[in-house]
Amino acid sequence: MVWQPEETVIVLGQSNQADTAVNTDISEADGVMIFKRPTGGQTVILTPRTIVISVRLLSEKLDNPQVYFKRINKLIIMALANLGVSDLNEKGISDITIGEKKILGSSIYRKRNMVFYHAVLNISETPEFIGRYLKHPSKEPDYRIGRKHEDFVTSIHLSGYPIEADKILEELRRILGENL
Secondary structure, X not given: OEEOOOOOEEEXXXXXXXXHHEOHHHHHHHOOEEEEOOOOOOOEEEOOOEEEEEEEEEOOOOOOHHHHHHHHHHHHHHHHHHOOOOOEEEEOOOEEXXXXXXXXXXXXXXXXXEEEEEXXXXXXXXXXXXXHHEOOOOOOOHHHOOOOHHHHXXXXXXXXXXXXXXXXXXXXXXXXXXXX
């Protein structure tokens, strides 16, 4: 399932707490709801300027989560490259970057014979907007090097690719549908 949120919401990772991960006074004042998911990773913000990618895979034997991150992220990179985005990389545990700046973070939930991968792809949200609501995470990938959201995150549009969200949605659905 590949979709675009209709409103802004904050989603805490399994080990995150709102008071340490979110500027709760600002989110409350702005009416931004906070939810919690049962998967790892850090807190994320979903907005109409992002795309959420969700993949459920069934398997008799579950592989290491890195196998799923690499498999699905490779397909997302392929879809974006097909649209002309370049300098795409996998960094950290499961991020996708343009150069050294993050455009996608993902997480996995595993149970019995099922793997659920989900990710947030930043199409045009500003790092300043993200930094308004999210505090610096308690854990960070090595390539972040302590950088603030404004210096660590980018979007497809801010990186010089003014691709319409509908085109990105269409290509992601096509590539994921043909390869999973």
